[in-house]
Amino acid sequence: MQGVLDGFGVIAAVIGVGFVLAHTGVLDVAAQQVLARLVFFVATPCLLLTLLMKADLHRVFSAGLVIAFVSVVVAAGVYVVVARLIWRRDTAETVVGALCSSYVNAGNLGLPIAVYVLGGGAAIAPILLMQLLVLTPTAFAVLDLVTSGRRPSVLRVLAQPLRNPITIGSSVGVAIALSGRRPPTVVVDPLTMIGQIAVPAALLAYGVALRLGPRPLADTSVADVATVAVLKVLVQPLVAWAVAAGPFGLRGHDLLAVVVVASLPTAQNIFVYATRYGRAEVLARDAIFVTTLCSVPVLLGIAALLA
Template sequence: MQGFCVIGIIIAIGYIAARCRVGGPTAQMVLNRFSYFVSTPCLMFALLSKEHLSDVFKPSIVVAILCAVITGAIFLALNAAFFRLKLADATIGVLISMFMNANNIGLPIATYILGDPAAVTPIVLIQGILFTPVALTMLDLSTKDTISVKAIVSQPLHQPILIGVLIGIATSAISDAAGWFVVPSYIYDPINIVGGSSVPLILMAFGMSLRNSKPFGEGADYVATITAALLKNAVMPIVAFLLAYFLMGFRGADLYACVVLAALPTAQNVYNYASRYEVGMRLARDGILVSTLSSPLFIFVIAWLLG
């Protein structure tokens, strides 16, 4: 509850700032772009550069990858059969159904419920290295008139978040080999401080987006939005339980951690990506809101059943 309270307060601050016209009409766009190009890459580097690779590549990472892929595939199948969203909007729908809020909600939950803050590290890694580059590539290509092999191959070079992740992993590997952290504190500390602004900037930008826009307003796709949110909060934990229990043979705390983390709400980063490419913004905003509001209920049920 503390984690969700923190989220709600920061979102409310962004909403109030927009109501008071703090920053002018472009404030939301500025916060989104600064977070995307500067803060979040710094955050990814700060997190991963000091994380031992042996602590990142845990067996639970298999469950995190598979349950997210399966849930996203279910949304794609439903979209092909019923929703008929365009490629860019469908990509946002997939992200709503599979992208976990591992930082600003996952970390408090891992700390207060699981007792292990490092439990979210595999999620941060796979979303930064695997899911985010694929999603951003699809968004980038779907918003351009022409698609070329050169554009696909060069796409990772245009993704600052992925660059931050890869530099962080490389730094971690070098530090492990050297036996000491190779980045001087006077370089790491400012990067870490700037990275610390990523989450509040994203949350406040999300709060600003709620100004003068009611959830499920005109033009909203109710069915697709609610379906994506339920896939994230209800279906993904079930898939995670089946995979962890039967495929990986997890029991006790390991099983509990996989299922609880799978019930995390959709990350606010999804709205950041939608705003960056100006596609599916209403779908992202409403989906995140529904997922964030309903996620505590599912987590409480899981804690009651498995805790």
């Protein structure tokens, strides 16, 4: 349980620094936008490339990958149905909301929690890879098409991943892992150095948004945020538990691992993505805030029940 608290403590501290910097005038809204663009176009692609190039793909392509995929599809799918058929949200807002409902904070929160609670970071690999190679490119393809103002064509849809830096970074990392050959140090070290700023910069940008933007839940629909929170911290881990314990028959530590990973809150990346496309930024910010708070007791309860 201490690992859960430690992971949240680190995140809260860096977000707090961003909040204070905005409060004292060191960073403003323009700085937040610069940080978000730096994370999206430069730092995150470098981080994902260097992480995935070292991934053990045999371990990644396991039952955990299927469980992660099913839990994400269910959580995101329920939100899409509600947002489109009941609330009549447009496509871009629906995509951001679906990401808020299913995209777990596998990097800056999931890794420390996995290390402290599960004894290692291997459990994070399947959902991290699934999000990077399936969920993110799909969401970006839709967002690029609906925000570009251009009529979609087959060629444009197929070429969409080639224009997105995060998808490119992830794909190159997997290609290097599959090749079994590591690039020279003079190439890897600069990429690693740049990638290391992705997490703190995203958290700082989020802290600035909390201070300078509308108060949490002031300018968003309570129904939207509540739906996201329920899907993210309750429905997604319940689906993961049902699939893992049922068809795959997982027990003990393996069951605990997949449920803990599915219970992680919405990733700060979603706020960066929403800012990049100029859609549902406040919803993304508030969803991260609420799901992070709600996931603390959920993760503690799961650790107590299944550990």
